[in-house]
Amino acid sequence: MHYNVAQLLREPIGSLRSYQLEENFTGPNRSADSMFGPVKMVRVHSGILVRTTVEVRSNLICSRCLGEYPTASQLDIEEEFFPTLDPQTGHKMEQPEEGEEAALIDSNHVLDLTGIINEYIITNRPMKPLCDLDCKGLCQACGANQNLADCQCENETMDPRWRALANLAKEE
Template sequence: MEIALQDSNVKSITKDIDFTYHKENLVYNNETIKILKPIQVKGKVVVSQGIADVKLSVDTRMLHTCSRCLEQFEQDLELNVDEKVSKNEQEDGNIITLEEGNILDLRDVVLNNIYLALPIRILCKEDCKGLCQTCGANLNHEQCSCRSDEVDPRLSALKDMFKEV
């Protein structure tokens, strides 16, 4: 879905937006996130004096991998886009400038906003216990036996000192 910003110098144009963006994967923090359903984009764009006022709602579903326990889980993503884009640099810092040309591709706007909405660390749940460093057991599901022997590396240095005495 592309919008030409140059046409609008004459009068303001309002475009109703309703499209589906088929994209299979996102790459985020070197991880591939699978997109499970086509990204639904709805809303309105008003172009006036070379500036597009973009108001969209975005809806999709993704398959994430927990960065702590490495389990995969599905999650819906819904977000609203509310931003202004200009083909020329504006004094107003809230207005985003197009990198080049006069064509605003709403798919780029949608993708950027999805990336911004993702958390820095993707977790299956806030208190995910992760994997045992020793045996690799998923501590959300089981309690492994090596856990009690786990010693802080700083403490283990101390333990060695005592041995020598």
């Protein structure tokens, strides 16, 4: 998700670039499996304004049954990136208000969307992911996934009075 914006930085305010973002990820430590969507970059006074609507697909772990399930979400991102070097002179630029963590274009004029998109993905992730609102979770007794099969533990939690009746019915 690296874009060289050297040329765009030399163009007048209002100049525009459009890209199509498409990334697939494999391996551990990824925040998503794939993402795609249009990216628009506009030259603004202080740098480059990036607007994108990315569709993110990922596999999450259900907090009840611990099963993996696929999700898709859409992120609307609008973020201004500031150049570290003046594209005309090559001199170091003054950075915007200190204290604020600004998104920066590096000294090779490469604008990297990876960090910002990861940040959005993580903040948009549910605190307690659920594969389904009605997910039955794992059996407290045997650990079986109750979405897949009813385990035999149910009798244990049956009201003892009912169990007596059930036993009577079995004997008859």
